[in-house]
Each structure stands twice: as C-alpha cells, then as structure tokens.
Amino acid sequence: MQIFWFIPTHGDSRYLGTSQGARAINYDYLRQVAVAADTQGFDGVLLPTGRSCEDAWVVASSLIGATRNLKFLVAIRPGLSSPGLAVRMASTFDRLSNGRLLVNIVTGGDQAELEADGVFADHEKRYEITDEFLRVWRASLAGEGGDAGFDFEGKHLQVKGAKTLYPPVQQPHPPLYFGGSSEPAHELAAEQVDVYLTWGEPPAAVAVKIADMRARAAKHGRTLRFGIRLHVIVRETNEQAWQAAEDLIKYVDDDVIARAQKSFAKMDSVGQQRMTALHGGKRDKLEVSPNLWAGVGLVRGGAGTALVGDPETVVARIKEYADLGIETFIFSGYPHLEESYRFSELVFPLLGKGNPAVTSSLTGPFGEIIANSVVPKAA
Numbered sequence: 001m002q003i004f005w006f007i008p009t010h011g012d013s014r015y016l017g018t019s020q021g022a023r024a025i026n027y028d029y030l031r032q033v034a035v036a037a038d039t040q041g042f043d044g045v046l047l048p049t050g051r052s053c054e055d056a057w058v059v060a061s062s063l064i065g066a067t068r069n070l071k072f073l074v075a076i077r078p079g080l081s082s083p084g085l086a087v088r089m090a091s092t093f094d095r096l097s098n099g100r101l102l103v104n105i106v107t108g109g110d111q112a113e114l115e116a117d118g119v120f121a122d123h124e125k126r127y128e129i130t131d132e133f134l135r136v137w138r139a140s141l142a143g144e145g146g147d148a149g150f151d152f153e154g155k156h157l158q159v160k161g162a163k164t165l166y167p168p169v170q171q172p173h174p175p176l177y178f179g180g181s182s183e184p185a186h187e188l189a190a191e192q193v194d195v196y197l198t199w200g201e202p203p204a205a206v207a208v209k210i211a212d213m214r215a216r217a218a219k220h221g222r223t224l225r226f227g228i229r230l231h232v233i234v235r236e237t238n239e240q241a242w243q244a245a246e247d248l249i250k251y252v253d254d255d256v257i258a259r260a261q262k263s264f265a266k267m268d269s270v271g272q273q274r275m276t277a278l279h280g281g282k283r284d285k286l287e288v289s290p291n292l293w294a295g296v297g298l299v300r301g302g303a304g305t306a307l308v309g310d311p312e313t314v315v316a317r318i319k320e321y322a323d324l325g326i327e328t329f330i331f332s333g334y335p336h337l338e339e340s341y342r343f344s345e346l347v348f349p350l351l352g353k354g355n356p357a358v359t360s361s362l363t364g365p366f367g368e369i370i371a372n373s374v375v376p377k378a379a
Helices: 027-040 056-062 083-096 111-116 123-142 183-192 203-219 238-248 254-265 270-279 311-324 336-346
Strands: 002-006 044-046 071-076 101-105 150-153 158-162 176-179 195-199 225-229 231-234 287-289 306-309 326-330
Touching: 002 336, 027 044, 027 056, 027 336, 056 071, 056 083, 071 083, 083 101, 083 123, 083 158, 123 150, 123 158, 123 183, 176 183, 183 203, 195 203, 195 270, 195 326, 203 225, 203 311, 231 238, 231 311, 231 336, 238 306, 254 270, 306 311, 311 326
Parallel strands: 002 044, 002 326, 044 071, 071 101, 101 176, 176 195, 195 225, 225 326, 231 306
Antiparallel strands: 150 158
C-alpha cells in the first residue's frame, strides 16, 4: 500500500468557499507541506494542474532538493505540450531527483480552460491526441528506433527521429498514472498506462470500475495497478471528525454552491459528472456511503469526497478499498500542513506506515518534557 499526500498549489484554507482562514500559497508554505510529507513517511505527493494552480512542474522541481525520498506525481496535458518537450522534462526531472518522478496524464477538464490555453479539441479528439502522445512519449523514452530515433505519423501528431539523449533513471520510463471515467478513457488506460486512478466514489462503484479495467487490460495482455484520490478528515473520535467536516463548509452559502455547480455543469468530464451526481449540489445527504462524505464537492472540482471518522474507522474504509485492488491512496486535508501530521500520527501506526526515523522510540522522548525533567509516557 502506498500513501500519498497533496501539494495545494491552487490554495489552502481551514474552510472551503471563503477567504476566512485562508493562507498565502508561496514557496515557503509549499516547501513546508512537502517536507512534512517527506519527514512523516508519505510515499509521494500529487501536484494538481490547470490555470487555477501554480505550475506543477516548476513547483515540483523546486522541491527536489528540499526532500529526500518523496516521489512527485506531476501532470502532463497532451495537446498542450509536445511529446518531445514532455520527454525531456520527464527525463531531466527523473535524473535530477534520482528516480522520484511519477507522471499523471490529464486529458479531461474544463473546455473553457482548455480553449484559453489554445486547445480546441473536443472530448473524443482529446483522447485520440492522448493516445498518440503516449505512443510517442513511451517509445522515445524507451529508446525505440535506436540511433536513428523513433518515427511516428498519426492522425494528430507526427515526429521523425525522436530520441532521448539523457535517459531517465526509471526504465523504460517513469510510471504513468491516469484517471478517466468515459469509454475512451477506459480504453486508453487499459492499453497504455501503468496505474489507473479513480476519484473517491462509493466502494461498489469503484469495484465496477476496477472489474471493467481489469477485463479491458487483459484483452491487451496487460495488468494494471489501481489508485484512488480522496480527502480525509480524521479525528480521535467519530463525533469530532463529523464536526470537523461540518466546520469545513460552515461559511459556504447556497449562492456559492449554485455558482460552483453551474461551472461544473459546463464541463464534459464524465468523472466530474459522477462526482456531482453524488450530492446533486445539496447539503442534506452528503454521506453517500458509510463514512464517505461528499461535502468537499459542493464547491471544489475534481476530487470531492472525504473519508470521515476516527482512526480505526478511516483505516477500515481504506482496507475496504484495498480489498478491491486499490494500492495507491492519494489523500489531502484542509489545511494541508496540519492535516498531514494529523493523518500520519493517527492513521499510519494502524497501517504499519510512516518514517521509522520519526516513529522509533530510540530517537528520544516524544512530546514536551514535563516540569523540565519528566519524560511523557505513551498513552
């Protein structure tokens, strides 16, 4: 099991949908979150992409030297960048980080945002471009074509003599992660990616997705790994956790929700449509599955659900997904710095995870020394 955290390059706050409790997103803060995740023993971090975010590649590159073991799941948008440029970026990052790059292929999204970036392809064409992009990207990094390089002529992309002079550390290429809920997304993932990601839908829906993806991959003689993207609200008791969930959206009014849902409705992303359908823009039935809360999705695009509960409950839900075949869990919480510590302190011990250098009793006393002389005892 791999546990990832999240670098909040699109903003962070104690509360959703308001500037109340918000904090500045600058290098110092992003570095704090990354170092906290690295120190606590998270396996990696996801960096979001889009015009609402600071650039994922620039931010991730700036954090290489601040971390030691942390892997970076960084997005590439086919159609926005060329295969050749993406190959060099991936290879350079992988070499400078000594093999700590993971690549997140992002095809869906907001049509208006894509058009603002100069991408006018519709949903179907974007997946055609992604398919050709990945064929070139993978072949170039794997050194296909030898000294002459790799030639490709597709419907949308053409390259001649593509090659990588500085190969990545991870061979044949850094692992490819991809999420998508439409028919062309499933077909693409089955044939070309390494890890299929889903947003946090109820376990029954995730089980259907995994079964479908396994069957599709088998037709290509392949196997896939699976991951899930969730928020998490964990507290020492269930009551405290649910109160924290309610507090997270206490400044969100109906007008803000309506505006957010109107924006989401314009997107052609099937995954976003499935997230929205879980709550329908209403506050009254946000627990869409035991301990799975859809309140985040009232105002946030993309991942909109959170696991809510005490440590034992959260672990039980994690294991429920793990039993379906999920290996990688990508979590986040508001605010991301404090919640990374809260999650690692409460949940990691129950999962056998964490950084031994931090959790080992050989490193010294834990907690503030009592009355200048008494070492605090474990609870």
